[in-house]
Amino acid sequence: MFLLRVVLPDRPGSLGALATALGKADADIVGVDVVEQRGDGRAVDDILVQLPPGKMADALVTACNSVEGAQVEFVRFYPSRGGLQRDLQAVEAMTADPTHAEAVLVQLSPNVFRADWAILLEARDEGDSRPRLLDRSPAAPEEIDDVSTPWLPLTRPIRLPDPAEWAPSLAQSTTAAVMTSGDRVLILGRRGGPEFLDSELARLGHLVALARAIGAGAA
Structure with a gap:
């Protein structure tokens, strides 16, 4: 399980494009939380994903970077028991x-x-x-x-x-x-x-x- 913090353009379709890119990297999205909507037309999202055995976190960064305007601020291991609690x-x-x-x-x-x-x-x-x-x-x-x-x-x-x-x-x-x-x-x-x-x-x-x-x- 990994936690991604990604900055995306705050416009329709951005999060969907990111989800598609992560899916192509075999990442299973467990939860999404919009952390902050910035005044510069961008939003900060925390995305909890699970990778199959053998897949490395680098694959997540590569997938995110393939989405226009996406910027990975942080990626870290996250305990499997964890969730996105509101x-x-x-x-x-x-x-x-x-x-x-x-x-x-x-x-x-x-x-x-x-x-x-x-x-x-x-x-x-x-x-x-x-x-x-x-x-x-x-x-x-x-x-x-x-x-x-x-x-x-x-x-x-x-x-x-x-x-x-x-x-x-x-x-x-x-x-x-x-x-x-x-x-x-x-x-x-x-x-x-x-x-x-x-x-x-x-x-x-x-x-x-x-x-x-x-x-x-x-x-």
Whole structure:
């Protein structure tokens, strides 16, 4: 299973042409998600595909490049258990368990945002730059002793700087963060990329606000 992030001309037929090209490469399309519609006449799509044994990811890039105007931004291996989970599904899951809405979001946000892991941290008292690990998704780092939070406090979701500067154990990851409540911060990580888009940061902020509201309503 592979995840492709492709920039396409935002016009009728582009996605169909891409699907045809991928089919010729023996790729089985499992899911498609329009991540962002840019103001320059292009759209960013995440496409989850499955390749038969013996086929390499290079075949996917070659197929995409055969479509006029298509540009592959990223291709990466994706766990076979993964899917393209939508924001609404996360909201429904949080609503079904409102007292644990924040914890539900920690577990679901990696799939929603095609990330590898999520962690929920709490900043300690002033003078101690090391945060406390409150929750983590599967595949998230278990130890965060080397993590500091020089970028706190946050007023909006942001792309974090290179983790090598504040969390060596998270090196090689592209990260984004948003405050959940008080001194709590949710961090998402993608090992090796791609970078979080502005539209993804906006969605992340929206889901965190909903988790906060759902949890408050259950209190």
